[in-house]
Amino acid sequence: MARRRTGVLAAGTLAVGAIALGSAVYAVSPGFTDDRSADLAAAINPAKPKNVILLIGDGTDDSIITAARNYELGAKGRFALDELPFTGAMTTFGLKTGPNPDDYPINYVSDSAPTASGWSTGKKTVDSRLSQGPSSGDTVPGEDYETVLEKYKKQGKRTGNVSTAEITDATPAAAAAHINLRACQGPTDMASCPTAKKSAGGKGSVAEQLVDNKIDVILGGGLNRYNQTTDAGPSVLSYAQSAHKYQVIKDKTALSGVDTLANGPILGLFSGGNMTPKYKPLTATPAGAGGPDTTCQTADRGTQPSLADMTDKAIKLLDNDKGFFLQVESAMVDKQEHASDLCGAIGDVLELDKALKVAQAYQAKHPDTLIIVTGDHAHSTQIVGNGGSTTDATGATGGKATATVKTADGDPMTVAYSTSNPGGSQSHTGAQIRVAASGPQAANVTGTIDQTDLFATMLGRTPSR
């Protein structure tokens, strides 16, 4: 077999490059030799963060991180997200609706709405709900909970919200919208959220709430939601421009051309729906998709910017004396896992890592910046197929689909999807997931935390002594 050793060499180079953290240098290179106690101690910073950059890989658990690393860098490689000095495990459970407000049942596998609401508000809620408390039923609104973004905006910091999904999708929506059901993304999607309609005196759809919250930089997909007509008549896009002076941009050339917020906040919508993942799909099948010579193929993203492009522009626009809060989501990891698409999912883990490097370049010059990288919940992908169990990996019997690629090591890696039947949407799972951080108060992600604990950490916790 032709072995692709260049990938391993590239990984080695990455691993050797240490991360600058103020005066501290920290790198977890494979085969490191010296004790790192002093390096870790030097990376501890108890100050409250001036700037916060939260990077989320939707559905990005330890399994898909490992699969992406194996493919892109080889098993010995290290992503930038691997090298962050403070790491922990994070629980992601949610609640179920119920009649007793003092005792909502626990939901051990969450969707993306309560998970993002968890770190955004510091409180648990039910599936499909955005930064609003639990209640007796899906269509019964709960109490609105203020978000990190909203609190920081009140303090005078700039705010940003970036995603490769529709910007009205659950993860970016929870940062600055409050509604009983995530499906109520645009003003004509409000059938299940009647009291939230603006014509009913509510805060409106997610699309409307994001711009009414005057987020300084909004970048992602979801133009179709903004082309929906509001209850008052004009489109959300027109409303955003007339009511809040949003500058609307629609392609990467326009994004490059923006260099100030002086003319109004930025609303960049680069796709009608979700944006295009880095790689073309490799969809798992019962017979086994791909093989030992299969590599992922780069998709044509047309005029869409990359997640790193959007992150870079957002940071440049948000940088100011009072600081900023920026949430960045690599959304398609999750969506391609639902679709049993191995290449789509692992490519967008790499995109998350590239966005992190952009954030780290800013942090290197602004060490008062807290960076957190994590997922929102675990997902379906399992790396399978050691020598003794090839029959597991073939999917010859019902219920499983597999895909195989040639990794940067030059060796075949097989993954399986089995939380739904082949062709169905694969499901989230309930395992705790990895969280990593650097910068002020990053030590608070160490150990086992719950995702609601990120709320107070991002806002800056009181020193303990």
Added chain:
Amino acid sequence: MARRRTGVLAAGTLAVGAIALGSAVYAVSPGFTDDRSADLAAAINPAKPKNVILLIGDGTDDSIITAARNYELGAKGRFALDELPFTGAMTTFGLKTGPNPDDYPINYVSDSAPTASGWSTGKKTVDSRLSQGPSSGDTVPGEDYETVLEKYKKQGKRTGNVSTAEITDATPAAAAAHINLRACQGPTDMASCPTAKKSAGGKGSVAEQLVDNKIDVILGGGLNRYNQTTDAGPSVLSYAQSAHKYQVIKDKTALSGVDTLANGPILGLFSGGNMTPKYKPLTATPAGAGGPDTTCQTADRGTQPSLADMTDKAIKLLDNDKGFFLQVESAMVDKQEHASDLCGAIGDVLELDKALKVAQAYQAKHPDTLIIVTGDHAHSTQIVGNGGSTTDATGATGGKATATVKTADGDPMTVAYSTSNPGGSQSHTGAQIRVAASGPQAANVTGTIDQTDLFATMLGRTPSR
């Protein structure tokens, strides 16, 4: 539904109890408020460890830890292993045999032999191989690699090896045996390891090598292997007694009675094969085993001691002025996951945690003790079944088996097994797994490490500055 809130209260109590680490106090309580930077800084200790206690949960990945926590303590609960101050992710890949010694293929899903060999020797090897390097084929022995246990023994430290599996099983075997195939556990199991036979001038079977290594305290299952006849005639048990003065004990009463190594090292074999897990099996089925009112039932372990009992006795016997190295394995987590047995697996995560608490009680009085808790590789169990995907959890279609229990929250939790067909042995998976530590040099588990990195950490790394 009758809700079992006492479990949650118990968890809350556990979480409030902080871990004493020399002068440092560190606890990751759910909903913690103050910044923990100072606590983490105080927990950093760059000294070389005098004593090392390595606790392994075989197959114990983030998924089964979460399932066990949900069941035993509720989703908000915290195990002792959750509260350790230093945490990281650990890769577990291995190698495959091959013709080119400079380029063995990567094996992305490992069995328990190369993984335990990894931390024991600091080097990668192939599936089924014990502390011996890779080679061109399974029956071709590789180079013997010296283990942490052997190195520390040479330095004059005492050594211990504890497992709930046969003590000749892969994980405990890798600590102090070198052989091309893990199946060669006793002198009559040597068909595939002909050159290792003592009659052929080799080091003998795993059973023989463990006692020839004069490990001070050996506690576990596997009496049947020691009843096998050696090439020289007598049983391994007789040989251990005559050649090395091992004191043989076979039940928990005898274990309680031992209080000195003055009469010879200890060989405690409490079961013919593997020891009995804490809970009776709840075996997943395609139709769905258990239900919302199912709880796990405690098994009758007869005269067998618990893992905590064995750990406590081992530490008491090993404690001495020169220090000790002790490996403790909760082995049946893995074996019950292979058997799709939810209760068996999660109960023995709890047993691992109880053994950790015993180790922590020693560490509290001997802060020069490094404690590491981790698994060896990921496994098959997935927590499934949120509101929108009940059809996934029922296993109505082929290829999946599920089981449901009532957790300490009083709510149902469902897990699925699908890496093999129902009734078959479930397979390991390739995700990185959690590693946690406290004490001297524990900071070296932070970030993303490989399991071979534990080797140098356990031996004590050179200070970096």
